[in-house]
Amino acid sequence: MSLGIAVTLHGDLGTTPISTTPAALAAWQLTVGQWTVIFNALLVVFQIILLRRRFPLLGYLQFLVAFVFGTMCDVWLGVTDFLAPEAYWQKWVLIIVGNVLISFGVFVEVLPGILYVPGEGAVAAIVRATDWNFGTVKQCFDWSLVGLAVVLSLILNGEVVGAREGTVFAAFTVGLMVRGFQRLDAERLRKKHFGY
Template sequence: MNKHKFELTKRYILFIVSLLFSALGVAITKKGELGVSPISSVANVMSFQFSQLSLGSWLIIWNCVLILGQILLLRKKYQWIQLLQVPLSFLFGWFTDFGTWMLSLFEPNHYLLRLGLVLAGTIVLGFGISLAVIADVIMNSGEAFVKAISDTIHKEFGNVKIAFDISCVVLAVILSFLFFHTLVGTREGTVIAALCTGFVVKFFNGLLRKPVEKLLIAKTKE
């Protein structure tokens, strides 16, 4: 295996590890029962209404919808390597269900404990996202969908990302009131995750980028 392939393999392994941590972050946040991150909020509401499918299964469906959206937006400009998002979305869903199973016997009864789970989940999620950024091999479906919109309408990625997150929360709230006539699955935890995840990612990115990049640099000969 040459140097480039060896390094690329390690980057994809790191990306899979990042999916595990991100999924565990979502599972921990959900256990707090105060809402999940904006991008997962629609799937979370759907998992309450149609409980035959797990949160992980709904996340797989949601991510596949976002992948289809990328294809429809970009058309001929779509890079087919991005279809790797499909199996990676399945991994993310399975990892989320694994995290939910791990926490199934733990019942947080106190509000402060539930709030602590939201904060802990947000930190774990941010750690996972930072690893994905460092891996730098493929975008997750949410970020790739935002980029597809950004490239199509020629607007700054950051502004489109904010609009997308808000749209996810609004859609989750609409679905919640449509199904339950009250707010379910989207609460203050969603706001906390939306406000704090970016700062957590920035912190871990600054802390980990240099040492992890050193590990990723292949040692094999050409």
């Protein structure tokens, strides 16, 4: 997922909703990865406050996940620093490739259903506290993060940073691609166990 985020950031057409806020803040003091660690840690704190005694003990591992995830964002941004597209279509290639990588990362993350990155953990906590539909909460949560990123960008940078047409693309396609990976996996398992 962090590699995909790095690739989308190099595309310079906006990144995924969960990364828009760290991208907006990155122009101010810290790196994208460092802001990702801080932002994701705050999402874990939000879950703890929301769920209180119902917050699972395993959920505290999300602090470690936040640290690794944010650190890897910076590592991959450095490794992929050679990606500097100039043409608009080249930027879109990076957006598409980055979103495929993110989608595959989400697919791998949710496959065992054990531990999530804090963004998904926050959505799951809201659903648990309210009994609202997961898909609806996820959409509202993502668009709220984009709105927050736009406001912070305008205040801190005087322009919108991190949220553009690539963000809209990610908001609508990552979930579809994850479902596509899930279907492919189900088909692979069916062929392996049943031979058709």
